[in-house]
Each structure stands twice: as C-alpha cells, then as structure tokens.
Amino acid sequence: MIDLLPMFFIVLGALALIVTLFWLWQSLREAVVDAGPLLAGASNGAGGRASQVSSERADLLAEKKALLLALKDLQAERDAGKLSEEDFDEFNTRYRARAREVLQALDAQVGPYREQARKLIASVSQTPAEQVVHIPAEQPAALRGAAARTPAAAAVSATEEHACKSCGVKNDGDAVFCKKCGARIAEESRA
Amino acid sequence: MPALDLPFFGSLMLGAMLVVAAYTFSVSVVAGRGRPHLLPAARHGVYATWAVTAVAVFALAYAFQAHDFRIRYVLRYSDRSMPWYYLWASLWGGQDGSLLWWSFLLTTYSAVCARTLKHRLPELAPYIMATLMSILMFFCVLMLFAANPFAVVASGAAPDGEGLNPLLQNYWMMIHPPMLYTGLVGWSVPFAFVIAALITGRLDEEWVRASRRFMLFAWIALAVGNILGMLWSYEELGWGGYWAWDPVENAAFMPLLAGTPFLHSIRLQERRGMFKVWNVFLLCLTFLMTIFGTFLTRSGMIASVHSFAKSSIGIYFVWYLLFMIAVCAGLIVWRLPLLRSKARIDSLLSRDFVFLLNNWILMGMLFFVLIATTFPLISEALRSETVTVGPGYYNKWMIPLGLVLLSLTGIGPLLAWRKSNGAYMARVMLVPGIAATTVMLLHVFVGPHFGFPAHVSSDQIYDTLTGRVLAAIYGSAPVLSTTVCTFVVAGHLQEFWRGTRVRMKNTHESFILALYEVISRAKRRYGGYLVHMGLVAMYFGFTGAAYDTDKEAALHVGESMQVRGFTMRYDGSRMEVDPNKRMIFSDFTVFKNGQRVANISPAKFIYSKPADTATTEVAIRSTLTEDIYAIMNSVNPQTKVGTFRIIVRPFVSWIWLGGLFMIFGTFVCMSPSVREVLGEVREPSPMRSAPALMTTLLLGLFVGGSLWLFGSGLAHGQTDGSSSLHAGSVTLKGPVEKQLFERLLCMCGDCQRLPLSSCSCSWADDMRAKIRDRMARGQSPEKIQADYRDKYGAKAIAIPDDHGLDRALWAVPLGLIGLAAGALVWRGRTWVGKSGHAATAAPGGSLPAADGGATLETYDAALDAELHKLDD
Structure with a gap:
C-alpha cells in the first residue's frame, strides 16, 4: 500500500493537469471568440439585469431593507419587554410612514415600465387597458421586484396557440419551433 | 530515485501558476471594464488556476512520498522513517511548503467564490476575481524568487532527510495548521468583495450580503484555528498552559480582533446605512492583519518559539503590505463621497451604541496586542535596544480589557435597538442582575470552602501605582469574572426565553417548536447569542487558571502526593519498546475522598532517531470541574524513584466547550432557511454550492469536535502515540x-x-x-x-519596566483607548441630534409619490407581508 502512495499522487497530479488544460482551453476559447453568437446568451444573462438598477434605486432598496429590519426589531423588542408602548408607538408610526414613502417611491420608479406593460398586454390580449390595471394595484410592483414583468409575459403566452403541423401539439403563439418535435411552425406568420 | 525531473517540473508549475493567474487577472479586469461577455473566460481561468496549483501541491506531495531528497524542502522536513500521514503534513511543516499550501487554499476559495458568482453580481465579479488573483500572484512571485519549495540541494541528493521536527509529529499537525490557514486565507474573499465594491462604486449592501457567509466562515475558521492551537499547546507541549502570547500566536489572534468588530458594525450598516467608511476600513485592516501575521511568522524579525527559519522573504512582505495599504487607502479616499452617510442614532442608551463600544474595546485590545507584539522592533528602532514583552505583561493587562468586553457582551443584548427606556431597562436587567449578585455572594462566602476564594494573591509586575492597580484587578479577577459571566449567561437565556414565551402566547406552539421558530426567524441574532455564550464559557475556563495548583515531588513506589484534594499514588514504572522508541510509563492511581477516580500514566519516550531524543508525554484526566495534568520528569531505572509534576487546573474543559458553542452558534448564523434549501428564494442570497459546502463543513466540525471532546471520555493527552518535546523539568522552590x-x-x-x-x-x-x-x-x-x-x-527581562520609553508600551494604547472612549461619547451626542429622527434622515428627503391605484392600506398590507417573510 505504501508503494502505491507515490503513484496515487502522480495520478492525482496528472488528473489536475488535464483539468487545468481543459479549463484553460475553455477560458481561452471564451476569451478569444469575442462576443460571437456563442456568447450572446452569457452576456445577456450576466450583464443585463443588475446594471439597470440605478444607484438611486439601490439606495431606496437598502433603505427599505433597513426600515423592515427596524420594524421587525421594534416588534421583537416590545414583545420582549425592552421597549415601552409609547416608544414603540412613536417609532413604529414614524418608521412605517417612512417605509410607505419608500415603497411608493420604488413603485413610482417602475411607473413608466408599468405603462409599457399595460399597453403590451392590451395590444396582445385585445382587452381594454383599464381591466388590466388592477394587477399592480393589488400587489405593488416594487414589492415583487422584477416580477412586474410576469403578468405581461403570461398574457402574451396565453393569447393564441398554434398547433404543430407535424405532431399536433399546441404551442405558444410566439413559438418558432415546436416544443415537442422541433419542427418549424412559424414561417407563415413571421414571414 | 524517480527518473522524472521533479524539481524542474515543480518550478515549472509554479511559473505556470503565475502565468495563469496573471492571465485570469487581465481577463477579469477587461471583463470589468465593459466586456461582461469575458466573465465566463475569467471564471474558467480561476478554475484553471486552482487546478494548476493542485498539480504543484500533488507534485510536492509525490516528492515527499517518493523521498526525492534532491529537493531541499523535502530533505529538510522529512526522512525515510516517517509514516505517510506525516509526510503529507510536511507539506505545510516548513516555510516554503506552507506558502504553496496557502496558495492552494487561496485558489480553492477563489474557485468556490467564482462558482458562487456565476450569474450573480456581474459588475462586482470581475474585480473580485481580479483581486483574488492579484493576491495569488504575490504568493507565486514569493515562491518563485524567494522561497521555492522545489529548489534543489546544491550538493546533490542525500541518502536520507533531516526529518520533521518531533514537536510537529503529532495529529494536531494534521488539523491545526490547515484550520488556521483556512481562517487566515478566508478573509481574502470578503476583502476581494470590498475592493470590488470600492472600484465599481457599488457600495450599497449588495457586497455585504453576498460575502456574508464567507465572512462568518473565515471568522469561525480562524477562531477554531486559534483554539486548536491552544489545545495543541496544552496537550503536547507539556508546559501546562494553552496560550503564551507568543508573537506568532498574537499574529493569528489579531485578525480575529479586527474581524469581530467588523461582524458587529456591519449590522449597524445594514440597519442604519451608516459607518460605511469604518466597515470598509475594518475589513481592509483584517485582511492586512492576516498578511502582517504571515510576515511576523516568517520574517524572523521578532524572536518567537514558532519562528520558521530566518529568510529573506520578509522584505517582500513589507513591500506588499505597503502596496496594499496604499491601494486600500487610495480607494477609500477616492470613494469617500459615496461612503459618506449621515450618522444618526436615536439614543446613547441603545444597542446601537453598545455595538460601537464593542468596536471600541476590541480595537483597543487589537492596538494593545499590536503595540506589545511589535514593541521589540519599535524599541530597537528608537534606541537600539531590544526589549522583550513576555506573557506576564499580557496576562495582567488583557484581563481588565477582557472584562470590559465581556460586560458589554452582557449589556448589549438587553438593550433595545435605537432607544432604551430607563425603567424598561431596569426591568430586563433585573433577573440577570439578581443572578449575578447571587453568584457573587456565593463565590465570596461559599467559594472559599470549596477551594475557590473570591480573591487570589497576585504578584505585581511593576513596583509602581500601575503595578498595584493591576495586581488588585488581577487578584479580584475570579469574582469579577464569575459575576460578569453569570450576568451575560442569564441575560442571554432571558432573551431566548422572552422571545419564545411571546411566540408561545401568540401561536400556542409548544416550547420546543416555539424556540425553534424564534431562532430560525432571527438566526443571526440568536446564532450570535450562542457565540457569546461560547465566549463566556471560554472566559470561565480562563478564570480557572487563577486556581491552578502546581506541585512537584520525588516519590518512591507506593508513596502518594496530595494536590488540591486529590491523592496521587505512584504505583511504579514500566518500559515498553517499539521499533522506533522506548517508552517509560509511570502509573498513578488518583483518589478523591478515598475513592479511586482514575488511573493515569505520564511517560517519557526515547526515540532511536534522532538518537536518544527524549520526549515527555503528559497524561491528562479531564472533567468539567478540573483537569489533572501529570508530567513525569525523571525515573531512576534501578530504584524506580521518580520526580513528578502534577498540576490541577480547574475548568480548562470549558475553554474547549466554549469553542464548540462558537462553532454551533456560527452554524446557526450561516445555516440556510428552509425556503433557501427548497430554492424558493430567488433573491437576495440563494442557497448555492459554496454556502452549502461551508455550512456542512461547520456542522461536521461541530459534530467531530463534540465526539472528540465527549467521546474520548475526557481523558486524553497521549492516546495517540504522538510525541512532544517538553520544555523542561524545572523544580521551583517557593x-x-x-x-x-x-x-x-x-x-x-x-x-x-x-x-x-x-x-x-x-x-x-x-x-x-x-x-x-x-x-x-x-x-x-x-x-x-x-x-x-x-x-x-x-x-x-520578560516584562519591560514601568518608566521611560518602556512605559509607553502600556500608556500609549491605554491613552488611546481612553481618548477613543471620550471621542465616541462626544460624537455619539452629535449623532443623536436634536430630536433623534433617525428614520427620516434619508438623502432624498421627501420622495415622489407613485401613480394612483396603490393606496396606503395596500402598502401597509404589503409591509406586513414583507415583515413576515423577513429573515434576519
């Protein structure tokens, strides 16, 4: 067994060397093939979302987090008997008021986007825009972060469905290829 | 001898590490400067760096296993008779190899970090990777030009190596250095996050949240590394103590003193958005302290029992440190406008302010240790006279500072965030106050009957007023300590109880379920409390040192000696032989009140290689109340008369128990919520491989530690057949x-x-x-x-005098601590402001309102929903 040990480390070393070369190859390929179609996805996935968050919005989000922590602390401390009712009421009212303001401001920031979404939904579903309005009102968009987009997306996908000509499976209205058999289904409408 | 030219191959791999790291660094920087599509390339570059470092490590491991004595490092730190596991441990047994091991851990962290950053923080990620790679590049340069572990011996291969220092040939060598390095290197990751945040200007709490688990992991690994060092010292070195304030021990301790305040004040940043500059500074300081510690250990500039061989690498560290200080300072100054925030607190009588005081005392302790550790150098530079600062100095001074810290630990959790009301404060302090007073009275009046008097005699380290004051504090430290410890424990238990009781009332859950829910809804708070309890247990263990009883005696077979209520009967000695060594055991039977409680056998091992090296094997019998620590000085082979030293040390086990508590507490802080495990949380911190790995490691550590501590029946010391060189068999009279x-x-x-x-x-x-x-x-x-x-x-002289420049040793740090306290209270008053409306101190003032639709009630409902989900 003792004689096998040096061998064992040679094997490990060799494996590590192969892995090194593999990853280096991966890395070089990704570095050299500059922004080709291969990398488009990666670039969108990584670079897209966060850079849209402005510093103003980041500040608001940080403040929101701090206020939520504050409200939670206040409750816990009143429960634990560390805070008088008067102090609790005073702080709670103040922090809650501020939190509402912050939430409103966050909502105001996404306002323009919501208008866009509303139009989009209206255009796709052919329902009057007013009927769609209640979605953000029930649950302010700021509270759900990026989720404001989802109703729109859902509305788009739910509108019309195309049956695939080869296999008959129903596909989303904007589908180009069939989700079951992969056959092209959208030439006519796209062309 | 292997045909492969291993030294050349190894050096080549070190060069490859530098090249790949430099490549990854460049790609990362380019990715950060507007080409995010290069991020995957950078990430794979990091993986490749890790793999190539692994090749170098395995090459060195192979050289050890194959006894390739052409390599100087292998020649110096191993020989043919060593078993394979010590050959593996030799990887970090000397300076050059430990640098390679350091690099390996750093690349491992980098790879885990890169994996975690996949699809996350795309703006920070490139600079995080670049920072980590730049640190690695420094270590590569260091190895290539000053400390190459693959350097060959000029005179050619020797038939056998010089062997690993026998002190290092025990199982602690397998555990303690890797753990400590894991802790030290671990701080590189949060440091890389903060540097990336500074460079990109994204200084909101994004980087804090993303690096939180890395911080906690580095912190606990460092703490456990230190505790393991104490254990090693206690069990193997045979001088009866666990901490000697050696410069190298201080070097590992100081990052902890900088990291702990950071972990506290970062909570203030999250709640208040304030102290951003301070937090960034603290994190940079912690990282610099880890580098400084490495420098202290390896430069040989300060005499230490741990010192690696003196070498030329010190100057590299000096330059690197200066460079990093310049970079950090430059970045902080550049980003000052973004880091500024309106500091406001509602009241000085609040948990917020106690957190600041915690920062104050910990920074004070850090400064104290830093000055004392570097004082030999300062003195040398100022007046060409080296002085030594021995453990006596630290022990006297750190006790009052430690008591202040412990008191703050007790008071903080009892105060409310933001503002405490006097009457309410008195109410929450009632139970802990009563408990502490009771214990104090018990200690004063009942303690002496059990051998635990409230006051102990204390020598004066100075013949001045300062010396008398210190001696007075030291003398009453036991009763102060038990009182404060009780206060802290009672206060913390009350916190758990009050939280649980309210939940039981509101939800009608059972006690256990309610307790679980309460903890899991505020893991960081209660996890922190558990860590505090660990600290208390450790402090209690340190307090026990005041009651140490140390006795030496020469005994004939059958004779007994009395030590602190125990009767130790010497039953004779015996010799056992194995291929490597002769082992001489002395058997003792331990009685208490006439009852046999244990058999212990201290020993001496005499090794055949190096010829006639004798090591002393202590025997320890641990219980929660005291350890019996037996050392065999000598035994006459003819008459069997032996001289023995027996030390009874109360409460030592509590130190290790405290360490376990700390691990468990950190585990609670780090552990993911159920929703995270199920993948139901998309933001802010999804449960990914890295946190899962770290949390699992911690749990394993906790379980392993518990098994070791309790499974071995609390009797350990020489069960492993490992060796130790005992510092001495000195008989002292009076x-x-x-x-x-x-x-x-x-x-x-x-x-x-x-x-x-x-x-x-x-x-x-x-x-x-x-x-x-x-x-x-x-x-x-x-x-x-x-x-x-x-x-x-x-x-x-072990303790510098109390006059002239030597006085500056304590006067400067103490003066600064005092000044800082004054400044803090004064600044605190201005922070409180006129009416204390901290909540409305937002930068924007009034905010634009949202478009119609969402009414106030909607927002209130939404707030409640968010509060319910909030995981603190």
Missing part, C-alpha cells in the same frame, strides 16, 4: 523564586523567549543555581533582576 525566574529569560541563544522558570537547558540550570546562591546570601529579587538586566540587556 513563590518568590518562581516570580523572579518568570521575569528572567534564558539567554543561552537557542531558547527563544523561554523564562528561567521553565527553560531546561544547561545554561538555565547554571543560572538558576547562581541566582539561588545570591538569594541565599540575602540579595533582593529586585537587585538580582537589575543586575541581570545590566548584564544581558533589556531583552533578557
């Missing part, structure tokens, strides 16, 4: 002599920093004889000490 010898250092040239009270070399023997002779002739200890100093210089 406290006056002990006190004097503790202050005089052995000056033979080989024994670094060992005082005459424990050094066993022949030079020390002669010197003790001379000094005893002078004492017998009626000379005062002060006179003898003064003469000793005149003859050998200030560095021969």
Whole structure:
C-alpha cells in the first residue's frame, strides 16, 4: 500500500493537469471568440439585469431593507419587554410612514415600465387597458421586484396557440419551433 | 530515485501558476471594464488556476512520498522513517511548503467564490476575481524568487532527510495548521468583495450580503484555528498552559480582533446605512492583519518559539503590505463621497451604541496586542535596544480589557435597538442582575470552602501605582469574572426565553417548536447569542487558571502526593519498546475522598532517531470541574524513584466547550432557511454550492469536535502515540523564586523567549543555581533582576519596566483607548441630534409619490407581508 502512495499522487497530479488544460482551453476559447453568437446568451444573462438598477434605486432598496429590519426589531423588542408602548408607538408610526414613502417611491420608479406593460398586454390580449390595471394595484410592483414583468409575459403566452403541423401539439403563439418535435411552425406568420 | 525531473517540473508549475493567474487577472479586469461577455473566460481561468496549483501541491506531495531528497524542502522536513500521514503534513511543516499550501487554499476559495458568482453580481465579479488573483500572484512571485519549495540541494541528493521536527509529529499537525490557514486565507474573499465594491462604486449592501457567509466562515475558521492551537499547546507541549502570547500566536489572534468588530458594525450598516467608511476600513485592516501575521511568522524579525527559519522573504512582505495599504487607502479616499452617510442614532442608551463600544474595546485590545507584539522592533528602532514583552505583561493587562468586553457582551443584548427606556431597562436587567449578585455572594462566602476564594494573591509586575492597580484587578479577577459571566449567561437565556414565551402566547406552539421558530426567524441574532455564550464559557475556563495548583515531588513506589484534594499514588514504572522508541510509563492511581477516580500514566519516550531524543508525554484526566495534568520528569531505572509534576487546573474543559458553542452558534448564523434549501428564494442570497459546502463543513466540525471532546471520555493527552518535546523539568522552590525566574529569560541563544522558570537547558540550570546562591546570601529579587538586566540587556527581562520609553508600551494604547472612549461619547451626542429622527434622515428627503391605484392600506398590507417573510 505504501508503494502505491507515490503513484496515487502522480495520478492525482496528472488528473489536475488535464483539468487545468481543459479549463484553460475553455477560458481561452471564451476569451478569444469575442462576443460571437456563442456568447450572446452569457452576456445577456450576466450583464443585463443588475446594471439597470440605478444607484438611486439601490439606495431606496437598502433603505427599505433597513426600515423592515427596524420594524421587525421594534416588534421583537416590545414583545420582549425592552421597549415601552409609547416608544414603540412613536417609532413604529414614524418608521412605517417612512417605509410607505419608500415603497411608493420604488413603485413610482417602475411607473413608466408599468405603462409599457399595460399597453403590451392590451395590444396582445385585445382587452381594454383599464381591466388590466388592477394587477399592480393589488400587489405593488416594487414589492415583487422584477416580477412586474410576469403578468405581461403570461398574457402574451396565453393569447393564441398554434398547433404543430407535424405532431399536433399546441404551442405558444410566439413559438418558432415546436416544443415537442422541433419542427418549424412559424414561417407563415413571421414571414 | 524517480527518473522524472521533479524539481524542474515543480518550478515549472509554479511559473505556470503565475502565468495563469496573471492571465485570469487581465481577463477579469477587461471583463470589468465593459466586456461582461469575458466573465465566463475569467471564471474558467480561476478554475484553471486552482487546478494548476493542485498539480504543484500533488507534485510536492509525490516528492515527499517518493523521498526525492534532491529537493531541499523535502530533505529538510522529512526522512525515510516517517509514516505517510506525516509526510503529507510536511507539506505545510516548513516555510516554503506552507506558502504553496496557502496558495492552494487561496485558489480553492477563489474557485468556490467564482462558482458562487456565476450569474450573480456581474459588475462586482470581475474585480473580485481580479483581486483574488492579484493576491495569488504575490504568493507565486514569493515562491518563485524567494522561497521555492522545489529548489534543489546544491550538493546533490542525500541518502536520507533531516526529518520533521518531533514537536510537529503529532495529529494536531494534521488539523491545526490547515484550520488556521483556512481562517487566515478566508478573509481574502470578503476583502476581494470590498475592493470590488470600492472600484465599481457599488457600495450599497449588495457586497455585504453576498460575502456574508464567507465572512462568518473565515471568522469561525480562524477562531477554531486559534483554539486548536491552544489545545495543541496544552496537550503536547507539556508546559501546562494553552496560550503564551507568543508573537506568532498574537499574529493569528489579531485578525480575529479586527474581524469581530467588523461582524458587529456591519449590522449597524445594514440597519442604519451608516459607518460605511469604518466597515470598509475594518475589513481592509483584517485582511492586512492576516498578511502582517504571515510576515511576523516568517520574517524572523521578532524572536518567537514558532519562528520558521530566518529568510529573506520578509522584505517582500513589507513591500506588499505597503502596496496594499496604499491601494486600500487610495480607494477609500477616492470613494469617500459615496461612503459618506449621515450618522444618526436615536439614543446613547441603545444597542446601537453598545455595538460601537464593542468596536471600541476590541480595537483597543487589537492596538494593545499590536503595540506589545511589535514593541521589540519599535524599541530597537528608537534606541537600539531590544526589549522583550513576555506573557506576564499580557496576562495582567488583557484581563481588565477582557472584562470590559465581556460586560458589554452582557449589556448589549438587553438593550433595545435605537432607544432604551430607563425603567424598561431596569426591568430586563433585573433577573440577570439578581443572578449575578447571587453568584457573587456565593463565590465570596461559599467559594472559599470549596477551594475557590473570591480573591487570589497576585504578584505585581511593576513596583509602581500601575503595578498595584493591576495586581488588585488581577487578584479580584475570579469574582469579577464569575459575576460578569453569570450576568451575560442569564441575560442571554432571558432573551431566548422572552422571545419564545411571546411566540408561545401568540401561536400556542409548544416550547420546543416555539424556540425553534424564534431562532430560525432571527438566526443571526440568536446564532450570535450562542457565540457569546461560547465566549463566556471560554472566559470561565480562563478564570480557572487563577486556581491552578502546581506541585512537584520525588516519590518512591507506593508513596502518594496530595494536590488540591486529590491523592496521587505512584504505583511504579514500566518500559515498553517499539521499533522506533522506548517508552517509560509511570502509573498513578488518583483518589478523591478515598475513592479511586482514575488511573493515569505520564511517560517519557526515547526515540532511536534522532538518537536518544527524549520526549515527555503528559497524561491528562479531564472533567468539567478540573483537569489533572501529570508530567513525569525523571525515573531512576534501578530504584524506580521518580520526580513528578502534577498540576490541577480547574475548568480548562470549558475553554474547549466554549469553542464548540462558537462553532454551533456560527452554524446557526450561516445555516440556510428552509425556503433557501427548497430554492424558493430567488433573491437576495440563494442557497448555492459554496454556502452549502461551508455550512456542512461547520456542522461536521461541530459534530467531530463534540465526539472528540465527549467521546474520548475526557481523558486524553497521549492516546495517540504522538510525541512532544517538553520544555523542561524545572523544580521551583517557593513563590518568590518562581516570580523572579518568570521575569528572567534564558539567554543561552537557542531558547527563544523561554523564562528561567521553565527553560531546561544547561545554561538555565547554571543560572538558576547562581541566582539561588545570591538569594541565599540575602540579595533582593529586585537587585538580582537589575543586575541581570545590566548584564544581558533589556531583552533578557520578560516584562519591560514601568518608566521611560518602556512605559509607553502600556500608556500609549491605554491613552488611546481612553481618548477613543471620550471621542465616541462626544460624537455619539452629535449623532443623536436634536430630536433623534433617525428614520427620516434619508438623502432624498421627501420622495415622489407613485401613480394612483396603490393606496396606503395596500402598502401597509404589503409591509406586513414583507415583515413576515423577513429573515434576519
């Protein structure tokens, strides 16, 4: 067994060397093939979302987090008997008021986007825009972060469905290829 | 001898590490400067760096296993007789290899971090990777140009190596250094996050949230690394203690003193958005302290028992440190406008302010240790005279500072965030106050009957007022400590109880379920409390040192000695032989109140290689109340008369128990919520591989530690057949002599920093004889000490005097601590402001309102929903 040990480390070393070369190859390929179609996805996935968050919005989000922590602390401390009712009421009212303001401001920031979404939904579903309005009102968009987009997306996908000509499976209205058999289904409408 | 040219191959791999790291660094920087599509390339570059470092590590491991003595490092730190696991541990047994091991851990962290950052924080990620790679590049340069582990021996291969230091040949060597390095290197990751945040200007709490688990992991690994070092010292070195305030121990301790305040004040940043500059500074400081510690350990500039061989790499560290300080300072100054925030707190009587005080005392302790550790260098530079700062100095000064810290730990959790009301505060302090007073009274009146008097006698380290004050504090430290410890524990238990009771009332859950829910809804708070309890347990263990009883005796077979209520009967000695060594055991039966409680067998091992090296194997019998620590000094093979030293040390086990508590507490802080495990949380911190890995490691550590501590039946010490060189078998007669010898250092040239009270070399023997002779002739200890100093210089005295420049040693840090306290209270008053409307101190003032639709009630409902989900 003792004689096998040096061998064992040679094997490990060799494996590590192969892995090194593999990853280096991966890395070089990704570095050299500059922004080709291969990398488009990666670039969108990584670079897209966060850079849209402005510093103003980041500040608001940080403040929101701090206020939520504050409200939670206040409750816990009143429960634990560390805070008088008067102090609790005073702080709670103040922090809650501020939190509402912050939430409103966050909502105001996404306002323009919501208008866009509303139009989009209206255009796709052919329902009057007013009927769609209640979605953000029930649950302010700021509270759900990026989720404001989802109703729109859902509305788009739910509108019309195309049956695939080869296999008959129903596909989303904007589908180009069939989700079951992969056959092209959208030439006519796209062309 | 292998045909492969291993030294060349190894050096080549080191070069490859540098090249790949430099490549990854460049790609990362380019990715950060507007080409995010290069991020995957950078990430794979990081993976490749890790793999190539692994190749180098395996190559060195192979060289050890194959006994390739052409390589200098292998020659120096191994020989043919060593078993494979010590050959593996030799990887980090010496300086050059430990740098490679350091690099390996760093790349491992980098790879885990890169994996975690996949699809996350695309703006920070490139700079995080670049920072980590830049640190690695420094270590690569260091190895290639100054400390190459693959360097060959000029005279060609030797038939056999020099062997690993016998002190290092035990199982602690397998655990302690990797753990400590894991902790030290771990701080690189949060440091990389903060540097990336500074460069990109994204200084909101994004980077804090993303690096939170890395911070906690690095913190606990460092803490556990330190505790394991104490265990090693206690079990193997055989001098009976666990912490000697050696420069290298301080080097590992100081990052902890900088990291702990950071973990506290970062909570303030999250709640208040304030102290951003301070937090960034603290994190940079922690990282710099880890580098500084490495520098202290390896430069050989300060004499230490741990020192690696003196080498030329110190100057590289100096330049790197200066460079990093410049970079950090430059970045912070550049980003000052973004880091500024309106500091506001509602009241000085609040948890917020206690957090600040916690920062204050911990920074004070850091400064104290830093000054004392570097004082030999400062003194050398200012007046060309090296002085030594021995453990006596630290022990006296750190006790009051530690008590302040402990008191703050007790008070903080009892106060409310933001503002505490006097009457309510009195109410929450009632129970802990009563508990503490009860324990204090018990200690004062009942303690002495059980051998735990409230006051102990204490020697004065100075003959001045300061010395008397310190001695007074030290003397009453036991009762102060038990009182404060009780206060902290009672206060924390009350916190758990109050939280649980409210939940039981509101939800009608059972106690256990309610407790679980309460903890899991505020994991960081309650996890932190558990860590505090661990700290208390450790402090309690340290307090036990005041009651140490140390006795030496020469015994015939069948004779007994009495130590602190225990009767130790010497039953005789026996010899066992194995291929490597002869082992001489002395068997003792331990009685208490006439009942047999244990058998222990201290031993001496005599190794055949290196020829006739004798090691002392202590035997320890641990219980929660005390440890019996037995050392065999010598046994006459004919008459079987032996001399033994028995130390009874109360409460030592509590230190290790405290360490376990800390691990468990950190685990609670780090553990993911159920929703995270199920993948139901998309933001802010999804449960990914890295946190999962770290949390699992911690849990494993906790379970393993518990098994070790309790599974071994609390009797350990020499069960592993590992060896240790015992510092000495010195017989001391009386406290006056002990006190004097503790202050005089052995000056033979080989024994670094060992005082005459424990050094066993022949030079020390002669010197003790001379000094005893002078004492017998009626000379005062002060006179003898003064003469000793005149003859050998200030560095021969363990504790610097209390006058002249030496006074600055304590006066400067203490003065600064005082000044900082004053400044904090004064600034705090301005922070509180006129009416304390901290909540409305937002930068924007009034905010634009949203478009219609969402009413106030909607937002209130939404707030409640968010509050319910909030995981703190």
